[in-house]
Amino acid sequence: MAEFDVDLFVIGGGSGGVRAARIAAGHGARVMIAEEYRMGGTCVIRGCVPKKLLVYASHIHQEIEDAAGFGWTIPSATFDWPTLIANKDKEIARLEAAYTANVQKSGARIVKTRAVFEDAHTLRLTTGEAVKAKYVLIATGGAPNHGLAIPGIDHVISSNEVFHLAELPKRIMIQGGGYIALEFAGIFAGFGSDVTVIYRGENILRGFDDDVRTHVRAEMEKQGITILTGNTVSRVDRHGKEFTTHLSNGSSVASDQVMFAIGRHPNVANLGLEKAGVAINPSNGGIAVDNFSRTSVPNIYAIGDVTHRLNLTPVAIREGHAFADTVFGKRPIEVDHVDIPTAVFSQPEVGTVGLTEAQARAQFSHVDIYKTDFRPMKATMSGRDTRVLMKLVVDGTTGRVVGCHIVGDGAAEIVQVLGIAVKMKATKADFDATMALHPTAAEELVTMRTPTARYVRQAAE
Template sequence: MAEYDVDLFVIGGGSGGVRAARIAAGYGAKVVVAEEYRMGGTCVIRGCVPKKLFVIGSHVHQEIEDAAGFGWSIGDVSFDWATLVANKDKEIARLEGAYTTNVEKSGARIVKTRAVLEDAHTIRLGTGETVTAKYILIATGGAPNHGPAIPGIEHVISSNEAFHLKELPKRIVIQGGGYIALEFAGIFAGYGSDVTVVYRGENILRGFDEDVRKHVRAEMEKRGITIITGCTVTKVDKHGRDFTSHLSGGSSIASDQVMFAIGRHPNVANLGLETAGVAINPANGGIQVDGWSKTSADNIYAIGDVTHRTNLTPVAIREGHAFADTVFGKRPVQVDHATIPTAVFSQPEVGTVGMTEQEARAQFSHVDIYKADFRPIKATMSGRDTRVLMKLVVDGLSDRVLGCHIVGDCAAEITQAVAIAVKMKATKADFDATVALHPTASEELVTMRTPTARHVRQAAE
């Protein structure tokens, strides 16, 4: 008899866990995946995909407004929130089915139940059954974090609930200044809600390039979104169907919904990690792993948001694939977490890859900045007051492009292509040698010839 029931037991049916399961099964491993909620995980069910669908829909009203400048006369239009939610649910159900089918086609088996570690090789299922596994992969992702408990916290929704609201709120207060908060601010504003963003820091998008932060804020405020920084929501009162959010600065805001998007925490609770000898990283609260995604238990690995390294779906997928290649394919692969492109589907959209200006100046003695801030061609006809930002951060000595930052329409699409060049360590001369594609916004990236700023750090005495 085999020493273990299965070769690999995956806890979590999200993008990372599914990729690992499929690749491992392709190498001939006997694999079981446990998912207690829905296959697809955060990204497919309550994250990237439904969010992007909502974002696309929220652009329509602005497109209708802009159409007049191009000769279109559009009559009365109406929007139905319930139809949007229902059609989104159909698409998510389709994707969930595709995830399930792809796992089963690979030869892996799915069990729809919770799984908890009893020791380093034993998993107890919610059914009471136990399964032994040679290797265990933890891919349980993360969950919204509401932060410290405040009076009325029970009235606050997260992005999870935002996808299933029965009706569009006329007024909404969103606390947070990162990806999720700004994306939902744009979504709700696009559908017609009165949106107020509250953020504790001095400006939104902490960790992004300073020019990006300023540009996005200015553009959001032009679109009617109120952004209040330097304070927090300290209390939420409910009055019938309405809410009052009390701020640390002493003011208050009335709304129909209050949403917190102040970060996410790794799903590590009640998994039996201690009994299996799996350590938590004290620095970030995620499962502690090495460069191979191995935990402190020799046969247990962890990938994706549960490790709290780089919380992006493509990174979790890459980590899951690398794990399967390494352990079951006998092809050791480590994931390079440097120079990962990312996007914020705010309105306007942000795409960025590589270093910010601040990061580059801290690491390099000579830094050149190339920046263009311009009105996009569409706005010249639509009359909309909006501007695009393009920025390159360059090592002044080697000429290598260290970072690219874009704010404007299709920023994410442009950044995905530019990320290849940045990853390959392309130089500014390489960019300059590329013929511009005209008329596009992105041609600015290959036509900026003169630095807008040069920073030289003096050597220490």
């Protein structure tokens, strides 16, 4: 009898786990993948994909308003939340089926069950079956974190439940200042909801460039979104179908829904990690891994959000692919986590890659900043009060563009391409040598010639 039932057992059927299973199977490995919820994971089922569909839907109201400036007269429009949610669910089901089919076509076997370690090579399934695996990949992702157990926390929804609300809330209070909080603030505001955002820090989008943070906040407030910083929620009271959220400054906010989006934590609980000897990274609570995604146990690997390195779907996919090529393709690959482009599908949209101004000034002795803030062409006809921000951060010694930051329509699409230039270490001279494509907003990136700011670090005496 074979020593192991499978060559690879994957715990988690999200984007990273699925990619690893498929590639490993393609290398000839016997693969089993366990998923206790739905194939596709957070991104496909209740994350990036359904979120972006709701973003699209929420934009339509603005497009209708802007139409008048272009000569269109549109009859009074109506919106039906249940229809949107039903159509969203239909698309998610289609994607889940595609994920399942692609795994099965690769030759990997899917088991719809929870899997828990009994030792470093043995997984116990909820069916009672025990599976011995030569290698194990943990790809269980993350889950919403509600923070402290304040009074009334049971009245609060997360980014899981928000996709399945029976009706559109007329008023919603959202605590958080990152990707998820701001994206849903824009979504609900676009549907006409009264939105209040509560954030504990001095400004939203912690970790992003300060100009981006300031610009996004100003644009969101123009849309009528209330943003209260320097505050936290201390208690949530329910009165029938309504809620009163009490804040740390003594004030309160009335709403029909209360949502927390204050971060996510790695799914490491109740996996039997201690029985397998898998160590947790004390600095972030995720599974500790090396540059090849290997844990403290030589035959066990972990990828994606469960490691809490960089919680982005494409990163998990790349890590899963690299793991499979390294272990089963005999081609060692380390994933480079530097200069990864990212987007916030807030309204306005944010696209960014590379260093912020503050990071560059801490790293380089000479930093040049090129920045422009302008009214987009479409707004000159629609009359909408909105502005676009574009910013380049340049190493003043070498001329290399080390950061690009955009706020405005299409920011994510533009930054995906800019990510190539930054990864290739393009210089400001390379940008300047590139012919502008007119008329576009993105042409500003290659027509900014004069620095708006220059910083030179003084040598220590």
